[in-house]
Amino acid sequence: MTALLEIRDLSVVFDGFTAIDGVDLTVDQGELRFLIGPNGAGKTTLIDVITGLTKPAAGAVRFGADDLTGRKEHEIVRLGVGRTFQTSVIFEELTVVENLDLAASFRRPLWALAGRRRGISEAVEHALTTTGLDELANEHARVLSHGQRQWLEIGMLLAQRPRLLLLDEPVAGMSLDERSRTGELLTEIAKDHTVIVVEHDMDFLRRYASQVTVLHEGRVLTEGSVEEVRANPKVQEVYLGRAREEADDAVR
C-alpha cells in the first residue's frame, strides 16, 4: 500500500489558540479512515486544512506527489480531493441532476460550459444510482429532506471522481433509517475510493469503521482498529471524560 495523504507535524493557530498541535496522519490508498474525538479536538479544522479553507501555521500536507498547503480551494478539488460539510451545501435553486452535473463538469474549460446540458452523463448517472436519487432527479434540490440532501452531496462528490473523499459528520441529524442507508452508501463508496470520515456517532463508528484515528485537543491520541481504540485506556480517559460509564456503553 502507498500513502495517498501524508500530514506531517501540522499546526493551526487561531488568534493565539492552538487548534491543531503537531499532528501526523497517514492515509493509504484505498483506506476507509474514521477521525473521532470530543468537541474541539480539531477534526473539522484538520479537514479544513486539507481542503485549503484554513491555512496552517506550520507543517506539510502531501497528497500523492503534491503539496496542498498554500493552494486555493478549487485547485485542491482539481487535484482530486472532495469534501462534504456539516451543513448541507447543495444548490437549492438547481435540480438534483443539475447539481450533480455541475459537480461532474468542473474539469471542462469554462467556454465548454456555454452549451446546454443534453441528457445525463455517465458520471451523473452513476452518482444517481449509487445514492438512490434517480426518482428525484428532476426535482429542485430545495424539496429534498435532510437525509436526501446529504446523499446528494455525497453523490456530487462521487460525480467529481475524486481520489480522496472527506466526509464531515455525514450522519449528524439523521434518522435511524437514514443512518443505515448512509452506512451502506459509505461501504459501497469505500470499495473503490479512499475515504476519511469525521464522525461523532459511536454506533455508526462501531458498525462501519475499520481504522480509527482519535484526536484530542489538537493532537493525535492514538490510532488503530476499532477494537484497539476501544480498549485503549487513554481514549477512555480523555475522550470519554467524566461520563465514563455512559460512554463505555456508547463505545460498546
Add this chain to the structure above:
Amino acid sequence: MEGFLNQLPIGLSIGAVLLLIALGLTFTFGQMGVINMAHGEFIMAGAYTAYLLQGWTGRAAVLVALPVAFVVAGALGLILERLAIRHFYGRPLDTLLLTWGVSLVLQQLARDLFGAPNVQVQAPEWLQGGPGIMPYSRMFILALAIGSVVAVWAYLNRTGQGRRMQAVMQNRRLAATSGIDTGRVDMRTFFIGSGLAGVAGVALTLIGPVGPALGTYYIVDAFLVVVAGGLGQLRGAVIAAAALGLLNSFAEFWTDASLAKVIVFVAIVGFLQFRPQGLFVLKSRALT
C-alpha cells in the same frame, strides 16, 4: 512647498468629516447588515438645521446646531429604521436600493422646502482666520471628529449599552439568546449613527455652501472609508478616513481635481489586494 503644506489641513478636515459620516455607516452595516444610502441625506438635514437656526441664533448657529442636528438627524434615522429598514436586516443589497428611494424623496423634499439654490451658513467670528495654514474652522472640525471618536469609543467600551451593541455586532443570535433586546440596540445604533451624520452636516457648513444634494458628494467616499477600514471597526474607520482625506487632497494637488478621484479609486482597489476585508476584520468560521 507652501501649496503642498496647505493640503494638509484640507485633507485632514475632509478626513474628519468622512469619519463622522462613516462611523454611522460602519456600525449600521456591521451590526445590522444594512447599507443606508439615505445616510447622505442625514448630513444634508444636519446642515439645513444649522441654516434654520441661523435665523434665531445668528452666528452662534453652528454651535447651537451641533446638538440639535444630532437629534434631528438621529430622529430621522430612527424613523427610517423603524418604518422600513428593520424589515430588511441582513439584506444589504436590498436596503441599499430601498434607502436610495428614500434618499431621492428626501432630496426632493429639501428642494421643495428650502429651494434648489445653495444657501450659506455664517461661521462664528471666532472661527474665522487662524494661524498660518491652519484656519480655526478646520481645527474646529478636526476637534469635533476627535471628540466624537472619543465619545463613541467611551460609549462602546465603558457603558453597558455600548457593550451590548458590540455583542450584537459580533453575534446577533447569541446576543439575543443571552437576553439582549436586539431591537432596542439596533434603534440606538441607528440613532447615534444618523446623529453623527447630522453633526458632519453642521461641520460641512464651515467648509462650503449647503444644498439639497450635499450628501451625495460625500456618501460614496464615506462608503469607501467603510470598505477600507473594515466592518464595524472604530480604529479602521479612523485610519481609513484620515488616509482617504489626505490622499484625496494631495492627489488633487499633485495632479488635478478630475484625476484625484480616479487615483483614490485605484488606490482602494490596490489596497484591497492586500487587505480584502479592510484594515481590521471580525473573524467568523461561517461558510456562505
Add this chain to the structure above:
Amino acid sequence: MTLTTERPVAKTPPATWRTRLQGPAVFATVAVLALVVAPLLLEPFRLGLLAKYLVYAIVALGIGLAWGQGGMLVLGQGVFFGLGGYAMGMHLKLVEAQGDLPDFMVWSGVEQLPALWEPFANPVFALAMVVLAPMALATALGALVFRQRVRGAYFAILTQALAAAFVILLIGQQGLTGGTNGLTNFFELFGQDLALDETQRVLYIVVAVVLGLLYLGARQLVNSRFGRLLVAVRDGEDRVRFLGYNPATVKTVTFAISAGMAGLAGALFVPVVGIISPALLGVVPSLELVVAVAVGGRFALAGAVLGAVVMGYAKTTFSEQFAGGWLYLQGALFILVMTLAPRGIAGLLRRRRKETR
C-alpha cells in the same frame, strides 16, 4: 460574511408542449409589435423615445444577467455605457470634422488632436472599442476584486465609486471629452443624415434587433451549464469552490459581458438621442437602471427589459407633467416594489399565471 439572502422561490412548471411554446410565442409577438407595428403607428418623435428606452433595455439586460442571475449588484453600469457612447461619439465627431479639430476642442483652445482621439477616426477601431473598452475595464476590475473575494455590498460600493470618479474625470478633461456638455451636434452616421425620420426609423430597427439578439444570447447563456454555475455562485460562492470551480472567473466573465452590453447600448444611444454627456452616466443614471430592473423583475431577463421600457416611459411622461413629482413618484414606487414585490413585475405575472392555471 453572509451578504445575500435574496433568492427566488418560484418553481418551474413541468415542460408540457404548451408551456414550451409559450416563451417563443410571446417573444414572436413582442418582436412583431416592436419591428412592424411600432414603426407604422408611432410618430417619429415617439419612435425615437421608444428607441431610447430599448437602448436602456440593453443595459438593463446586462444588469439582469450580472445582478439577477449572478448576484453582483452593479451600480456603475453608466461607466461602461459611457465608454461605448464616447467611443462612438468620438468617431462621429472626427468624421464630421473631416480632418480638422472637432468643434468643442476649438472652443476649449485645444490646438492639436489628442493622441487618444486619433485611432477613433477609423470606424472599425471605434466600433471595436465600443465593446472592448468596457469589457477590458470590467475584466480588470472584476479580476482584481473577485479574486480577493470582495463581493456583495463591497463590490456594489466599488462600482458606484467608479461611476462617481468617472464622471468627475470626464467633466475635468474638458479639452478631451467636451466637459459637462459632453459630445453632441452629430449630423451623420456612416454617411446617413441623422436628422431624417427615415434614418431614425432604421436606427430604431437596428436597436430593436440588437436588443432581441442580445436577449436570445443572454437566455441561451442563462440556460447553459454556465448559467447554472452562475446561479450556484450567486447562492453560494464559497460552496462552488468545493465543486472545483473558481467563482472569480465566472463572475468576471459575467461582469465583462454585462459591461459589453452597456457599452453597445451607449454606442447606440449616441445616434438615437444625439448626445453623450457625464450627466447621462453618473451615479444616479446608473442606479435608475438598477431600479428599473428591480421594478421589472431582476430574476427574469424579460423582466429587466420590461422594467427599463416601463420606467423610461414613466419618467418621460411624468417628468413632462410635473418635474419634481417624478422624483417623489420614483422614490415611492421603488420603496413599494422593494417592500411588497421584491421580484418585480415579472414575479407578479408569474405568480398570477400559476394561480390561474
